[in-house]
Amino acid sequence: MADAFGNGHLLVFITLAVAALLTAFYTMRQITLTFLGAPRTQAAEHASESVRTMTAPLLVLAVFAIGAGWVGIPEHFPGLGGLLPGWFHEFVGGTLVANPEAVAFSIEPLLVSVGVALGGLTLGWLVYRKAAEADPLRKPLGAIYGLLENKYYFDELYDSLFVQPAKRLAEGFSYMFLDRQVIDGALHRVAQAGLSLGSIFRNYFDAPVVNGFGDLTGSLTQSFGRLLRKVQTGQVQQYLLFVALLAFGGLFYYLLSVLQ
Amino acid sequence: MIPYILSAIVFLPILAGAVLLFLPARNRQLIYRFALAVAFLAFLLSIVVYFNFDAAGPRYQFIEKYDWLPALGISYHVGVDGITAPLVLLTGVVIFTGVIISQRIDERPREFFAFLFILASGVFGVFVSLDLFALFFFYEIAVFPMYLLIALWGWKQTREYAAMKLTLYLFIGSVVALVGALAMYFASGLGTFDMLALEGANFSAEFQNFWFPFVFFGFAVLGGIFPFHNWSPDGHVAAPTAVSMFHAGVLMKLGAFAALRVGIMLLPIGAHTHLPWIIILTLVNVVYGAFIAMVQTDFKYMIGFSSVSHMGLVTMGFATLNYNGLVGASVQMVSHGVMTALFFAVVGMVYDQAHTREIPKLGGLIRFMPFAAVAFIIAGLVSMGMPGFSGFIAEFPIFMGLWAGGYPLIAILAIISIAVTAAYILRAVSRVFFGDLPAELEGHMHDIRPSEKLALGVLCLIMITVGVYPNIILPMVQSGVNAVLALLGGA
């Protein structure tokens, strides 16, 4: 904040100040709702101190939470500056290509940040100290409260923009359509084609044509035989007639060839 | 060199058949045991021939030659080369396992085994004949018992039709081939039917180009070549189990082999001219047969069409007229013979108990006949050309032969049959042996007999051994193939 103010970036300064105010506000809201006032549920009534394995690390963290900032107090800070070596500036600044100069001290950022912090805390306590089940800010904020409670609906947006289409792409398109219908379908159709080909070979060619041809020769032979049988009448006169015809025919032919 | 062993192998079955007819018809045990002993003896003799064949030795071994009708130049001339020695062993194996499987025949077993042995003699005779007349003689001896065996002991629904069809097709085929053979006899001017002599006859190109189709197709009908293949599925289905084993396992090889022996080896120029278009017919066999097999619901028809498809590979290998194709075809004859004998044996065992061959009506049989199921699975893997088994050892060089022979398109089309075969085999295995036993079959199914397990075991052993250690058959086959290539002009 100091840097923003010192370099004249007022919009940044104000934004940071508002953010700090809200931070203090919600922190106090949290503390007030959780630890202060009357218990609101059964579980809250029976809550006990957490085990040492939890409190010990918390203590350590608390020390750092309070003390860590002290390491970065710039030298020219009124009162506190110079008490502890402000090596943090050098520590970080030394890694940069151009070691930046610290901003000159001005009282406005200091007053604003302290004021915002304390003010936020107070405001939070005031709003929530008598809060019952419902959040007291719900009604006044109206629709905005809903927006905030639902995290600006980002999750829902992501879900409909990315997650659902991805699922459809995955299950619907890639698996069910491409793999099962298109590729497997093609494979099944090849198998069916093979079976049909076999059927066609057998039922439309092998059985009727090839088999049929063989059977046809058999039946033709039989028919021919039956036809020829008719010559065998058993009548001697008919046989004699045939012999006579053949004999005369042969004689005729012989005479003809002799005469040529 | 054991003298007379080939004659012993050829005549032992038919003589035993004659003896059988004198045994009392009612003593089934004696009949079966006698038949089994004879079959086992034939099997042993074929093993002796196989393992005593010297792959580095002369082209034909165990030769015997006696004059028969010297005025016509007909002699009894037998010998085996590198291609036929394995086929003799195959016949020995199939007759032995076939007799074991036939122990369940209860109607007139005496006549059944007698005719089966006549068939076996004929088959042995064709494989070892080196005289054209003798070859035809034994060929006819092999064909006619088929009629009786199918018509009398076959599946009642279609046996007469199938028997008649089969016999007529095969006889007509042999007549056509005989005409060609006689043409060769007369045109050679050598006055002999001896095939080794005819190899050097130097027939003119026109002669060869004209007569080659007669001879080749005449015999290839027995090999199931398209479009003359239809006797085979009907014949298989109608025939009793052992006859189906013989039919698909050995008889069809007879046809292909004779087409090689009489057609390709004696008329090489004709072969070079015609086989490039005949190979297309074999392609049809391979692919068409496989697709039809896929849509069959009758277990036996499925295997019958599978035989049409795999025999197509044999003729295809021969048709490439090169080293790889011929080697592959020769191994395929043995591999497919054993595999299909096993298939039919198991189908027969299933039918005996379930009285149905409809695949949708079978299921869960592995629980009752685990040995048979595993044997069937192994045969199934062979038929898909799975490496580690004899089918791969056979099919791979056939395809190499297609590439080497300049038939890349045929190779690409033919390989589709492997995928189709895998599909229908897996489907059948899964439906028949795995899954649930249908309600109608409850209480009917039990395990197969130990002797039957022995038979299946022998067949599986051969398929696995050749698959893992191909050198057990290859040197022999290579020597035979090299001789054929020499006749073809070193293709």
Added chain:
Amino acid sequence: MQLITDNILALILFSPLLGGLIVMLLPSENKDLVRRAALALSLIPFILTLVAWFGFNASPEVDGFRFQQQVAWYPAINSSFHLGVDGLSLSMVLLTTLLAPAAILASFSVEEKIRSYMALFLALETGMLGVFLSLDLLLFFAFWELGLVPMYFLIDQWGSKTGERELWSGMKVSARRYASFKFMVYTMAGSLGLLLAIQMLGVVSGTFDMLALFQSWPGLTGSLFGLSVETVKAVAFWAFAIAFAIKVPVWPFHTWLPDAHTEAPTAGSMILAGVLLKLGAYGFLRLVLPLYPAEAEQYAPVLALLATAAIIFGALSAYGQTDFKRLVAYSSVNHMGFVVLGIAAAAFATGTESATIALNGAVLQMFNHGISSAAMFFLVGVIYERTHTRDLGAWGGLFPLVPVFGGLLIFSSMSSLGLPGLNGFVSEFLVVRGAWPIFTLFTALSMIGLFFTGAYILKGIASTLHGPLNEKWKGHLTDISRREVLVLAPLLVLMLWLGLWPAWLLSVINQAVVGLFG
């Protein structure tokens, strides 16, 4: 000892098969005996592999391969039984012999037909090892196909009992029958092109020996079968590529994988994802790149595109799953996509530094994915055995009930996700780093896949372990047992070890990669 080291590869290769035969001879009633015997027998190849690993540099290097053995097998067509390893294949052999005992230990919960199960498993191990150890093309193909048979039966007989798939015209088959059939027939049909190309190579070159072919084939010129050699080689390249692409699997040939992995028994899935997929990638590295360097470079962008599609669609489909096992199955498609991306990048820019990095990443990813997917499938199997469901929606908040399981699941998931510090990150990073300069667009697009990887992994963990406890499971779940932790232990150790210090493996891989591709 000398006898062992001289024949170490043959011993590694056949000891599982022999073990399987021994298992078949044990009495089937004594289930414990069968299980323990199978486990003990499966440790033998692992120990032998370690012997080979530590003796690697001591063995002489001939043409880039060590421990070579060659015996006549099918001399009639110039194929021999030729074995040999380099860093690439030895890493894969190590992966296989490590995962097999883990998978067998994981299979102790199988109750039916244990003998056949264990025998098939051991036979499968031989099949897979054969592919990695072969230096003869015919032998390679033989083992490639052979490995399919045991897996078919494992899925068909011991796969998930429930579930159905609809075919057409209302016809339905049991899910495991559908999955096993699809797996076998699809892979076999895809391999037919490979078969034809191998036949053709053998005929044209007069040999099937890989070392000889690497010398003679790439430089072939002139014409073949009436076409130019370039055309023939291009067709042969695609024949090889498609067969391997189906196995890896590369999009769009991947749809057999979700079915097969999901319906297979737990240990079957572990081996399927852990090793079998690597056979395809290995085929690319061992055969396609050395035999067809020009065609590989020409078509590398196509391969990279398909790899990227695998990465993206694999991740998307995984994210869309409700079945945990199927989710993990799709994660395999996703991870193997990185392998192929690395290979494609290396093919396109052979000899550059980035290509070497990408290739190192690809091979390491093969190893890493084997480890992490085996762990993931096993963990899914653990929870399935207790809850008899794989539906993500059926669980919820199970972490307090099964804390150890939960912890291990999270650990393995993080490895699968590629968390830095664990093995997945190293390999993925190498691939991305290597592929970026070569195929910038594809690599960038694959980041979409990586994004969804995070999504589906977290979906898996969250649905199972986090959130409100599903009361249904209270009191019904036992935590992961000691045996189950033992299965995972070596995998977890490797995940961490390779994540923090991958040098021990990367140096072996790098040596091989640099030696092969310069």
